[in-house]
Amino acid sequence: GYSKESVAGRYQQLADITDASILRDWKPGTKVPVVFAMQNMVTDQIGIMLTGHAPLEYVKDIRITILNILNVLVTRQRPRFLLRLPSYRRAKKRVFQLGEEMIAQYEATKESRDADVKNIIDDVMEANRDHPEIMPDSNKILMVTAPYVAGLDTVANTVGCLVYYALKNPEVLARIHREVDDYFARGTIDEATLLKDMPVLNGAIMESMRLFPVAVAQMRTANKDFVFQGHQIKEGELIYLATAAPHLMEEFYPEPDKFDPDRYQPPRNEHKAQGAYSPYGRGPHTCLGKTLAEVQMCLGMARLFHKVDMELESPDYVLKTKMAPTPGPANSFKVRVKGYRH
Secondary structure, eight states, rough: OOOOOTTTTTTHHHHHHHHHHHHHHTTTEEEEHHHOOOOOOOHHHHHHHSOOOOOOOGHHHHHHHHHHIIIIIOOOOOOOGGGHHHHHOOOOOHHHHHHHHHHHHHHHHHSOOOOOOOOOOHHHHHHHHHHHTOOOOHHHHHHHHHHHHHHHHHHHHHHHHHHHHHOHHHHHHHHHHHHHHHHHHSSSGGGHHHHHOOHHHHHHHHHHHHHOOOOEEEEEOOSSEEEEEEEEOTTTTTEOOOOTTTGGGGSSSSSSOOOGGGGGSTOOOGGGGTTSOOOOOGGGGSSSTHHHHHHHHHHHHHHHHEEEEEEEEEEOOOOOOSSSOOOEETTTTTEEEEEOOO
C-alpha cells in the first residue's frame, strides 16, 4: 500500500490531480505560501488516490497531530505532557473522525470498487476481514490515516526545498524546464522510465533530500554496555544514529553546501558510496513509502514546473528553515507566480 505499485496504471490520474491542485492554489499574480500549497497538493494526491476525496479541511489537524507524534513519541525532542494539551487532543479527535469517514466511504462503495485498482484502504479492510488477529478493529483508523501522517510534512518539505533551490539557481531551472517540457510533449507518461527520463529533475529532488533529509537520524536502545570512540554507552541507553551526517561531508560530496543535481549521474554517482546517502533512513526501518514518494515528487514537480512560471520574492532571498521535527522550509516561504507556462 505504500509502494509505487499501489499507483501502477494511475500515473495520468496523479498528474491530473496535481494539475487541479495547481489551478486552485497557484494563481497568476499571487504570492503562494509554498509549504501550505505543497501540503494541500500532497493531501489532494494521497486523498484522491486512496478514497476519491481530498480532505483539505483536515490538513491543519493532521499537521498538529503529526508534529506532536514526531516530536514527543518518535524523536522524543519534547515532553509527554504536550499530548495532554487541548489543541493536540482536538486535532487527534479530528484525525480519528477522518479515519471513520474513510472507512464509512469504503463500506458504502466496496461492492462497486475496481478489484484491479487496489490501495491501502482495500489492503487494511481486507486484512481486518480475513485476519482480525493481525489487523484488529482497533488498528483500522490508525492504518487508513497513516499515509497522511507519514507523507504530508515529509513530501511537502522536500518539494518546498526543491522549489527554492530551482528558483535560486536559474541554470538548473532552465534545464528542468527543458526536460519536463520535452517529456510532456510526448503526450503519454511512461511509468516504467519516469525517473530515468527526467534525470535533472530527479537529481534536483535527490539533492533537496541530501540537504534536507526526511530522516536525519535513527534511534536505537543499547542492548549491552559498550565503548564507542572513548564514550561509555550503558545498556538501556537511547542512541541517536546520525544517518544523514555523511550528506554534508566533503569526502562524499565535494562542495557539500552547493546545490548540484548532477551528483547522482554517472560517472560521479556520489550517493552510491556506502553510507553516503540516507534521506529515508537505513536498514529494515527505511521509510515504507520511499518508492511511492519518489513517483509522487517527480511527477508532481514535473507538472508544477511545466505549468507554472514563478520566481522568488527577491533574487537575494535566503531560505528560512525549520528543523523540528524534520528539516524543511519555514512556513513564511513564499514565491511569486508570474503566470502559466502551459
